[in-house]
Amino acid sequence: MPLTVDHVDYAYSFQKPVLHDVSLSISENTIMGLIGPNGSGKSTLIKVILDLLQTQGGTIRIDGQKNSTRSAKMSSIYLSSNDYLPEFLTGEEYIRFMHGLYAEPLDMQVLVGHFDRYSMGGRHRDLIEDYSHGMRKKLQLIAAFMLERRLTVIDETLNGVDIESVKIFEKDVRSLAKDGRSVLLCSHDFGVLENVADDVAVLIQGVLVFQGDLGSVNKDYGNLSVLASEYIQSVGVE
């Protein structure tokens, strides 16, 4: 199983728990959409999954290994919601650096192809400090699509990416979720999730209130938006 989260709790301070007894799993070849209102704990859950914050209860396994192990870290890649990247590197140097971290050889032809496809043709030799916000997000995506980890975790990385590139992203993320690889995609963009997700998980006030497949969601609720509204109303979030 690419990801199993078992009874996980997390609090930044003892007064205010953020995650309560969260359990979820992502099967092979699956894209799971993670949704929930602002402040519901999605980014915290993602950071706990990737061992950037340490669980205070429960266990997490990536590709069968505890998330704190080197093997789990080598099996996963995290695309954060911000666009903080090393500005003193060029796009190509950043991708080369990321390949070095994962001990993977760099295929320049594939790199150049991705830059072309994401409307950044020829910009791989420019410094990241000269990239726009959307270009930085696309650079993060290119790294993930080239490195093809068993688990890719994308936290709101599509914010600010233009519509044409989002369409290409949708194709690429579907191709990524093959050969045993899976993706956790946290987004407020229900349109994208409806186009690509197999499964969906809903987190509200730190509680995982729903996990199921998108086909059943469409059948039982009509669409993701209705599902989200029903759960939000049922727990009384404004």
Ligand SMILES: Nc1ncnc2c1ncn2[C@@H]1O[C@H](COP(=O)(O)OP(=O)(O)OP(=O)(O)O)[C@@H](O)[C@H]1O
């Ligand atoms: N470093 C931190 N220290 C203390 N509290 C934090 C910290 N980071 C987040 N929180 C709090 O934890 C809760 C969950 O935040 P989190 O960022 O995980 O939510 P989210 O679901 O990702 O929200 P959004 O959709 O707005 O990105 C919020 O109440 C937030 O204020």
